Amino acid sequence: MKPFAYTRATEERAAIQTVASNTEAKFIAGGTNLLDLMKEGVTQPSQLVDITRLPLAQVEVISGGVRIGAMAKNSDVANNQLIKERYPLLSEAFLAGASPQLRNMASVGGNLLQRTRCYYFYDTSMPCNKREPGSGCAAIEGYNRIHAILGASDKCIATHPSDMCVALAALDATIRVQGANGIRTIPIAEFHRLPGDTPEIDTVLQQGELIVSVDLPDSPFARRSHYLKVRDRASYAFALVSVAAALDIDNDTIKAARIAMGGVAHKPWRSLEAEKILVGAKPNEETFTAAATAIVQEAKPQKYNKFKVEMAKRAIVRALTTVGEMA
Numbered sequence: 277m278k279p280f281a282y283t284r285a286t287e288e289r290a291a292i293q294t295v296a297s298n299t300e301a302k303f304i305a306g307g308t309n310l311l312d313l314m315k316e317g318v319t320q321p322s323q324l325v326d327i328t329r330l331p332l333a334q335v336e337v338i339s340g341g342v343r344i345g346a347m348a349k350n351s352d353v354a355n356n357q358l359i360k361e362r363y364p365l366l367s368e369a370f371l372a373g374a375s376p377q378l379r380n381m382a383s384v385g386g387n388l389l390q391r392t393r394c395y396y397f398y399d400t401s402m403p404c405n406k407r408e409p410g411s412g413c414a415a416i417e418g419y420n421r422i423h424a425i426l427g428a429s430d431k432c433i434a435t436h437p438s439d440m441c442v443a444l445a446a447l448d449a450t451i452r453v454q455g456a457n458g459i460r461t462i463p464i465a466e467f468h469r470l471p472g473d474t475p476e477i478d479t480v481l482q483q484g485e486l487i488v489s490v491d492l493p494d495s496p497f498a499r500r501s502h503y504l505k506v507r508d509r510a511s512y513a514f515a516l517v518s519v520a521a522a523l524d525i526d527n528d529t530i531k532a533a534r535i536a537m538g539g540v541a542h543k544p545w546r547s548l549e550a551e552k553i554l555v556g557a558k559p560n561e562e563t564f565t566a567a568a569t570a571i572v573q574e575a576k577p578q579k580y581n582k583f584k585v586e587m588a589k590r591a592i593v594r595a596l597t598t599v600g601e602m603a
């Protein structure tokens with residue numbers, strides 16, 4: 277591992293200044309992704325700024341919603357009473373991710389920025405445009421069972437691995453970011469990027485910007501929502517396909533709907549088109565199948581992940597059926 281300098285931050289401004297002024301510096305939170313990447317030689321920062329002591333771990337009510345500090349642990353947010361009551365979808369998504377030990381270390385900010393689990397990205401002997409721009413993509417001609425079926429490019433077909441982010445996409449979260457010149461807010465839909473010609477850039481975050489919180493707007497979906505994760509093992513596995521589904525039903529008619537998917541694209545995949553199909557319709561199998569079909573009709577699978585198209589369709593119908601049957 278390349279030698280690196282380590283400092284522990286006690287206040288935000290100095291931490292931001294340090295990382296903003298050195299392109300080889302990084303914040304470190306729980307370290308559950310960053311340290312793995314450093315051990316594999318995928319990333320080699322010259323300086324780490326530990327942000328675990330910054331006072332950013334609160335979950336609190338704010339005007340119009342709830343604010344989750346970027347340093348809040350995944351397990352603490354999942355078990356927080358406010359989150360369980362108002363955003364059970366988010367709690368479910370957290371509990372579907374990783375293992376209890378990892379959730380006790382992993383922070384909300386780090387979860388937003390965790391990198392793809394494409395195996396060629398972690399294997400430095402293989403070409404990978406995300407790790408080394410211009411070197412090629414080993415997955416396109418290789419074993420691409422876990423890769424994207426939506427929104428990919430001919431430069432990269434990786435998927436975004438987070439469960440939390442899929443729920444955040446369905447809940448219309450906003451990411452608050454502190455930079456050297458002040459705070460900016462980024463809707464979750466704009467935070468992660470599709471790969472295009474620059475798959476090495478995962479998000480719109482600039483060097484030195486610190487995620488300070490995730491804000492959730494008040495939501496009508498507390499009663500009827502569900503996170504469905506389909507994976508190779510019952511726990512401790514990333515999603516092959518996941519669905520965050522939420523419905524607001526009144527008088528046997530869908531008043532509002534949200535669908536976001538994980539495991540299928542380079543970012544959490546929210547489908548406004550499918551939501552439009554659901555709104556105003558009856559919550560039944562025909563409606564749910566029409567929404568699912570609308571999502572997967574744009575799918576462009578690879579040689580080894582064609583199964584994901586049907587799996588995604590069935591998962592959407594199953595998640596919506598579960599939500600539709602909730603009292």
Ligand SMILES: Cc1cc2nc3c(=O)[nH]c(=O)nc-3n(C[C@H](O)[C@H](O)[C@H](O)COP(=O)(O)OP(=O)(O)OC[C@H]3O[C@@H](n4cnc5c(N)ncnc54)[C@H](O)[C@@H]3O)c2cc1C
Binds near residue numbers: 307309372
């Ligand atoms: C074996 C294993 C299984 C897993 N399974 C799942 C799973 O099923 N589902 C799932 O969603 N996740 C899973 N994870 C991923 C895990 O959730 C992430 O590793 C974790 O959320 C990252 O959080 P962290 O605080 O440890 O981040 P770190 O590793 O400390 O940091 C990750 C990145 O975020 C940056 N960063 C961290 N905080 C901030 C901030 N506030 N502002 C700006 N930049 C910041 C760091 O510089 C780094 O680039 C798994 C991980 C492992 C190792």
Ligand code: SF4
Binds near residue numbers: 392395403431432475
């Ligand atoms: S899919 Fe993306 S991350 Fe995986 S090898 Fe290709 S370029 Fe790299």
